[in-house]
Amino acid sequence: MRIGMFFREALRSIRANAAISVAATVTALIAVFILGAFIPSFMYVRSAVDAQTAKVDVDVYISDTATVAQVNSLRGKLDGLRTDGTVAAVTYVSKEDALRIMRERLRDPSVLDELPSNPLPAKFNVKPAEAENADVIVAAVKDDPALDPTEGIVYPETTADRLLTAAKFVQWAGFALIGILLLAAVLLIGNTIRLSIFARRREVEVMRLVGATNWFIRWPFMIEGVICGLVGAVVATGMLWGIKVGVVDAWAAGADSALTKTGAAAGTIAFPMLTLILIGAGALLGAIGSGITLRRFLKV
Amino acid sequence: MSDGTDSRRPEFTLVQVPDAASPDEAPAPMFSAPVQDGKRRKGDIFRPGPGPMVEFRDVVKTYDGNSRGLDGVSLQVDTGEFVFLVGPSGSGKSTLIRLVIRELRPTSGSVIVGGRDLSDLRRGKVPYLRRAIGCVFQDFRLLPDRTAAENVAYALQVTGHGQKEVRRRVPEILSLVGLEGKYDRLPRELSGGEQQRVSIARALVNHPRLLIADEPTGNLDPETSLGIMDLLLRINRTGTTVMVATHDQHTVDRMQMRVIALERGKVVRDQESAGYHEETGEVLA
Secondary structure (H helix, E strand, O other): OHHHHHHHHHHHHHHHOHHHHHHHHHHHHHHHHHHHHHHHHHHHHHHHHHHHHOOOOEEEEEOOOOOHHHHHHHHHHHHHHHHOOOEEEEEEEOHHHHHHHHHHHOOOHHHHHHOOOOOOOEEEEEEEOOHHHHHHHHHHHOOOOOEOOOOOEEOOHHHHHHHHHHHHHHHHHHHHHHHHHHHHHHHHHHHHHHHHHHHOHHHHHHHHHOOOOHHHHHHHHHHHHHHHHHHHHHHHHHHHHHHHHHHHHHHHHOOOOHHHHHOHHHHOOOHHHHHHHHHHHHHHHHHHHHHHHHHHHOOO | OOOHHHHHOOOOOOOOOOOOOOOOOOOOOOOOOOOOOOOOOOOOOOOOOOOOOEEEEEEEEEOOOOOEEEEEEEEEEOOOOEEEEEOOOOOOHHHHHHHHOOOOOOOEEEEEEOOEEHHHOOHHHHHHHHHHEEEEEOOOOOOOOOOHHHHHHHHHHHOOOOHHHHHHHHHHHHHHOOOOOOOOOOHHHOOHHHHHHHHHHHHHOOOOOEEEEEOOOOOOOHHHHHHHHHHHHHHHHOOOEEEEEOOOHHHHHHHOEEEEEEEOOEEEEEEEEEOOOOOOOOOOO
16 A cells, blocks of 8 residues: 555656666665674774773782781771772782792892892782772772781872773764764765756656655655665665675784783673664664755645 | 647637536546535645635735736635736736745735635645645646656555555546556656646645646747647636736637736736737637
8 A cells, every 4th residue: 555655656766767776776875884884893902902901900019017917907897898899890910929029020030039028018908990990999998907008009090090080081082073974975965866866857847746745755765765775774784794894803803913812802792783773874864864965855 | 749639639719618617518537626615624724615716905915026926906806717817928827826825925915716815825844735735837737757647646645545546646637638548657757738738637636626837838839839738728617717828929819718807916907808918809700
């Protein structure tokens, strides 16, 4: 019935304006392809930044003269932070462990043999649940009596701040870029459909003359836009699939690749989900593009 | 391309036209008459009532700049009338017609069609006005990539008729206007006269109460023109009000209908049973 008729009208118009339909489809293809390449890249960068910020940890050094009760009280405070979700993990590193670690790190461990006693303090290594929680942890324990007076609390303040700034920047720049891309795609498709309508200006005039309502005229054009958007999106997704299998997966499989090292590949979007998003975006681009353009032609 | 159809039609002869108001004398109905039972059809925007079909009250239409389309026109066309609008190019005939279908809006004054003041008509209602008025133009205004049948079908689909109705009514109306066997021709495969018949069929398929024609014979040879005018007259006999803007002096003189003459946007003559010029008003036998 009606929907069937609108589809027949849309297909008729695609056939009648093959060149313009192809142009609209290619525009949608390019827009969706860029979007589809951008989403996983953006997510990869973000998860790489996240992986770096996850490495931010706080070392709480314990004074050699602290009593067992004082150390236990400090541990209690940190455990409290863990139960409320501020802290992901607390590890105790004894003086002996600290010395062993130092020994492993030094190229010439024999220098340590010269020492009369173990100078390294014991510490709690605290992993914040989120990088920005480091400040909270520091504030909670900075006046504790068990703290080592010289070492105190050590955490890579500047690194953490820089990473956080970078993460936020990546996020906002990503949103802004996606927004600009989508806007450009809508304008491009709208422009292409404007050409198509311009070519059929008289046709639209005749339709109005015999009493077609605006929606009656609009539906076939909208369906035309959606079909072009969908076809473009499907082809773009196919190309992205080829690139993923042929290039990205092969690269990720390489032993020393950055992807496997940081484990960031796991943080990107699953391909079926990406496909759904891209095809939805294609259809939406087509519909919005033709919808906006038609407004101008259906006045009076 | 095809030239023959019009010559195959019976020669046009000016018969004594029975009054449209006395349907008993009319020949077997060729066109289903518009529904005039006072009941309103779905989507019908005309107000039922005894008033005139078209009324202009001191209508002025000024285009951008200072050029005047109409300069204070008042006129009245009653239901069932056949009216010629005559006058030289630029006299305001087309402006008048475009005001009736609300392609234009008056600068001042009011245009009332079917009891509706068009200035009060919301934009969303304009399509419904157009469905109640059949329009025929000099350049036919057919959709070029559709066959004769599809062009007529489009007007039916617009008003929400299904495939079944379309399959029944389209061949019926096309054969009534004399296009049997040409249903599947594209406009470019038809002669001018045939294209105009398709456009008349399209205008009629929704049973309009008012048929408006702007220079319907402007692109046609005299013989074909007579065939088209004959068709419009037959439509008028079923009770449809018909307004024809034309410079076709020959046809106007022969048909002796009401003539409204425009000059520089003003009505200079409004005369029953008249010819194109005032002097040539004698009735031809």
